[in-house]
Amino acid sequence: MSIKSGNPLSVLKRQLHAACAATALLLAAGSLAEAADLNALIWCDHSDPALLQPFEAANNVKVNVKEFEGTGAGLAIVEQSQPGDWDVMVIDSIDVPRGVEKGLFEPLPEDKLPFADLFPQVKMDGSTVVGGKRYGITEKFGYNTIGFNKTKVDPADMQSLASLSSDKYKGKVAIYDYYLPVIGMAALAIGKKTADLGEADLPALKAELLKMKANAKLVGEVTASQTALATGEVDILVGGGEWVTAGLAKENPALDFSIPKEGAVLWSQSLAMFKDSKNKDMALKFIQYIMSPEGQARLATSSCYWGMPSNTKATLTDDQKKVLRFDEQPGFLARAQAYPAPNADLDKKMQDMWTEMLQAK
Amino acid sequence: MNSTGNSGRALPWALVTPALGWTLLFFVLPFVAMGFSSLTSHENGGFTLANYSQFFSNPSYWQAMVNSLQVTAIVTVVSVLLAYPFAWILAEQVPERWQRLALMLAVLPFWTSYVVRSYSWLLVLAQNGVINRALTGSGLISEPLQLANTRLATVTGFVHFFVMLLTLTIFANLKQLSPSYRKAAADLGAGPVRTFLHVILPLTLPGIMVGAFLTFVLCIGDYITPQILGGNNELLMPQLVMMQIGRRGDFPLASALSIILMAVVTIAYLACARWLKIERA
Numbered sequence: 263m264s265i266k267s268g269n270p271l272s273v274l275k276r277q278l279h280a281a282c283a284a285t286a287l288l289l290a291a292g293s294l295a296e297a298a299d300l301n302a303l304i305w306c307d308h309s310d311p312a313l314l315q316p317f318e319a320a321n322n323v324k325v326n327v328k329e330f331e332g333t334g335a336g337l338a339i340v341e342q343s344q345p346g347d348w349d350v351m352v353i354d355s356i357d358v359p360r361g362v363e364k365g366l367f368e369p370l371p372e373d374k375l376p377f378a379d380l381f382p383q384v385k386m387d388g389s390t391v392v393g394g395k396r397y398g399i400t401e402k403f404g405y406n407t408i409g410f411n412k413t414k415v416d417p418a419d420m421q422s423l424a425s426l427s428s429d430k431y432k433g434k435v436a437i438y439d440y441y442l443p444v445i446g447m448a449a450l451a452i453g454k455k456t457a458d459l460g461e462a463d464l465p466a467l468k469a470e471l472l473k474m475k476a477n478a479k480l481v482g483e484v485t486a487s488q489t490a491l492a493t494g495e496v497d498i499l500v501g502g503g504e505w506v507t508a509g510l511a512k513e514n515p516a517l518d519f520s521i522p523k524e525g526a527v528l529w530s531q532s533l534a535m536f537k538d539s540k541n542k543d544m545a546l547k548f549i550q551y552i553m554s555p556e557g558q559a560r561l562a563t564s565s566c567y568w569g570m571p572s573n574t575k576a577t578l579t580d581d582q583k584k585v586l587r588f589d590e591q592p593g594f595l596a597r598a599q600a601y602p603a604p605n606a607d608l609d610k611k612m613q614d615m616w617t618e619m620l621q622a623k
Numbered sequence: 624m625n626s627t628g629n630s631g632r633a634l635p636w637a638l639v640t641p642a643l644g645w646t647l648l649f650f651v652l653p654f655v656a657m658g659f660s661s662l663t664s665h666e667n668g669g670f671t672l673a674n675y676s677q678f679f680s681n682p683s684y685w686q687a688m689v690n691s692l693q694v695t696a697i698v699t700v701v702s703v704l705l706a707y708p709f710a711w712i713l714a715e716q717v718p719e720r721w722q723r724l725a726l727m728l729a730v731l732p733f734w735t736s737y738v739v740r741s742y743s744w745l746l747v748l749a750q751n752g753v754i755n756r757a758l759t760g761s762g763l764i765s766e767p768l769q770l771a772n773t774r775l776a777t778v779t780g781f782v783h784f785f786v787m788l789l790t791l792t793i794f795a796n797l798k799q800l801s802p803s804y805r806k807a808a809a810d811l812g813a814g815p816v817r818t819f820l821h822v823i824l825p826l827t828l829p830g831i832m833v834g835a836f837l838t839f840v841l842c843i844g845d846y847i848t849p850q851i852l853g854g855n856n857e858l859l860m861p862q863l864v865m866m867q868i869g870r871r872g873d874f875p876l877a878s879a880l881s882i883i884l885m886a887v888v889t890i891a892y893l894a895c896a897r898w899l900k901i902e903r904a
Contacts, residue, residue: 334872433769439855442870480772480854495750495771606666609871617683617866620858621690 300325300544303336303351305531306566307402308552313560317551323544331483333357340366345538349545355386355530356603358398368537369395374546376553376573383595384530384572389603398532401552402561404569405519405598406443407526409491409502413516420520423451426500427473436490437474437481438501441616446527446602447500448474456527456599461608464615471619474500481620484567491517504586505529508568511585521594528598530572562586661878665871674879684880687863688887694774694859695843698781699835705782706789707831713790714797729790732783741851744780745771748852772854780848785841789834796830797823829899836895840888860884 302308304327314325330336333354340348353361361367377385380400390398408420415434419425426435437444446456448470454463479496480486488506490496492514499506503526507517533552535545551557558576562569570586571578578588587594604612664671678684709729717725732740747753748770755767770776800823808818846861855862860880867877 332869332872334868334870338868338872338874440870479769480856482772482855483850486851486854489745490772493749493751606871610873613866613871614681614683617681617858617863620855621683621686623857 298323300350300541300548301348302327302548303339303348304329305331305352307561307564307569308352310560310564310566313552313557313564316556316560317548320551321544321547325548333360337361337364337366340364340536346536346540348536349539349541350548351534351536352401353398353532353534354601355398355400355532356389356601358386358390358532358534359392361534362392362397366534366536366538367397368535368539368542369397370399370535370549371546372396375399375550376575379575380572381570381574381591381595383598384528386530386532386600388600390532398534399549399553400530400572401533401558402569403528403530403572404505405503405521405526405594406438406440406447406501406529407503407519407521409499409506409517409519411491411494411497411514411516412518414494414497417518417520420498421522423447423522423524426451426498427470427477429477431498432477433479434497435474435478436487436496436499437478438487438499439481439483440501441613442602442604443527443529444474444501445471445612445616446599449602450522450524450527450599453524456602459602459604459608461611464611468615468618471615472622475619475622503529505567505569508585509563509565521597525597525599526594527602528595528600530601531569657878657881660875661882663875665873665875671875674876675883677876678880678883683858684863687858687860688883690857691843691860691884692887694777694781694849695839697778698785698842699838701778701782702785702789702838703831703835706786706834707793707827709786710790710793710797714794726791726794730787732787737784738847738851740783741780741848744776744783744852748776748779771852772856774853774857776852776854777849777859780852781842781845784848785838788841789831789838792834792837793827793830796827800826832895832899836891839891843888844884 300323302325306329308314309327309329314327317323318325328339330339336351336353337360340351351361351366358367377399381403384400384403386398386400387396390396390400408423408426410417410420415431419428419430425431445459445467448467449456449459449463451470452466454466459467475481478500480490482490487499487502488510491499491502491506492510503519507519510517533549535542535549539545552561553573555573555575555577558571558573559578559582562571562576562578563582568586570588570591578586583589602612661674662670662672664673678688713722713725713729735743745752749755750767750769750771752771754770755764758764759767804822804826805818808822813821844861846865849859850862853859858866861884864877864880864884867873867880
């Protein structure tokens with residue numbers, strides 16, 4: 263032993279063996295760690311530890327999340343990644359076909375997910391089912407409608423979209439900076455159905471948007487518009503809804519939302535599984551967890567923003583249900599219209615129209 | 624002899640290679656990729672010039688460039704006008720032993736996050752913010768002014784940042800000036816004002832130009848400040864670029880707009896470089 267130890271060649275060999283063993287161990291540990299990871303492309307509501315930790319603890323898995331805003335940005339992240347880097351993705355329900363067209367998503371096993379418990383109106387089969395296969399499941403929804411401070415405006419006025427462009431509220435309005443839902447609201451204001459919008463409707467929609475802009479103090483993304491309403495910078499948020507007011511209900515009970523007589527625009531977000539996921543079993547478990555009554559309650563009341571759970575059996579408390587106006591949903595859903603889902607050409611024209619609105623003085 | 628000559632020639636190349644490699648990897652290659660992307664169609668990936676023609680044919684896009692140039696020009700001029708006296712006071716009026724502390728205080732705002740600084744300005748300028756409360760509280764105005772979510776707010780946020788940057792540039796320039804210039808001017812009968820206007824100011828103009836160009840480049844490409852403080856009541860070029868990516872993921876159009884923005888910066892650089900060359904000649 264001592265002779266072997268003294269031989270430089272033997273020492274080198276032993277060290278090489280040790281190094282190889284250590285490398286092998288590290289690689290094994292690395293692959294084990296990889297096996298115990300779930301990589302999720304998400305919106306900010308999924309990064310709440312209160313949502314993720316119960317799943318991680320129950321399944322001994324680490325959920326690595328990357329937040330993005332906008333389907334284009336999300337799909338760009340996927341395109342710049344290696345196949346298999348991502349396991350699940352949160353996506354606008356109307357954009358599920360975009361992921362399917364790119365060959366990204368795996369069909370979901372309907373029999374293993376609680377479709378029967380979902381609000382029927384939010385299943386969104388028109389976009390989550392492609393070629394007879396279901397690629398997305400709606401996990402959360404809500405309304406782009408009128409968010410307001412009921413101590414500053416007349417709640418009766420908030421029952422009509424016409425109020426948004428009335429002189430009474432000039433300079434007291436913020437507009438949510440996302441063209442599709444607000445164009446949808448403009449469509450409702452002029453008596454058009456969001457599902458029927460075409461190029462011929464653009465001039466009338468533009469005129470309506472410009473009327474709203476003339477009353478607006480700002481056009482802001484999620485945080486800016488939420489802050490403007492919460493701090494009293496504005497009293498009305500066009501495109502706001504429970505996603506703005508519910509999470510702030512404790513601090514600011516004066517914030518509320520209405521579904522005006524013309525209707526509101528229904529937003530919904532879906533979960534999809536990647537076709538190249540190396541961890542499909544865990545990805546499915548994650549989707550099952552998010553869609554479970556407990557997961558749904560946690561997602562609905564996530565710290566980033568609140569929204570309605572698509573599962574009717576979500577274990578929300580009575581107070582949470584009251585804030586989300588859970589029991590009024592059948593009536594709301596009956597009056598809500600889907601997000602405009604334009605084709606690529608019309609989408610581009612709508613975005614350009616939105617740019618014109620933003621540039622208007 | 625030959626080998627010494629070869630190694631003599633090789634050494635500068637060896638020294639410059641890391642910098643060249645860095646520039647190639649992190650500037651030239653991404654720039655070429657962006658140029659290539661700008662010439663492809665978002666719809667079918669084929670070759671097209673449509674991304675560039677859109678900029679010139681769509682008044683809203685063109686307006687974004689006009690807005691950017693206007694805001695950048697205002698910010699640059701206001702920042703120079705505020706920074707020069709500040710730098711001059713620091714260099715000429717503050718005792719040498721206090722200059723270091725004064726400079727540290729001047730750059731203190733840089734210690735906070737850029738985003739946090741912008742949001743702080745939003746709180747200051749908001750309807751219920753410090754300024755409006757002070758004005759309404761003192762009875763000077765009855766209704767709050769709209770300060771936040773305006774071009775004024777964007778300019779204020781930018782100026783706050785760039786005044787500090789320009790102060791440092793101009794201060795360094797002023798400190799490099801030999802006291803002999805002043806003595807010579809005084810010896811020839813010039814008073815302090817005339818010395819400043821005819822000697823000090825011309826000698827510090829190159830420093831001002833360099834600082835102003837730096838302000839121009841950083842300001843025209845900034846997305847954060849107009850997005851937080853401007854309230855989207857007008858779009859600037861970086862916002863227009865980002866808008867193409869969000870939902871539609873239109874990287875070709877975003878690339879074309881970025882290259883146009885870069886062309887404007889290049890023109891500004893050439894003008895600045897030409898002016899400095901003429902000045903030196």
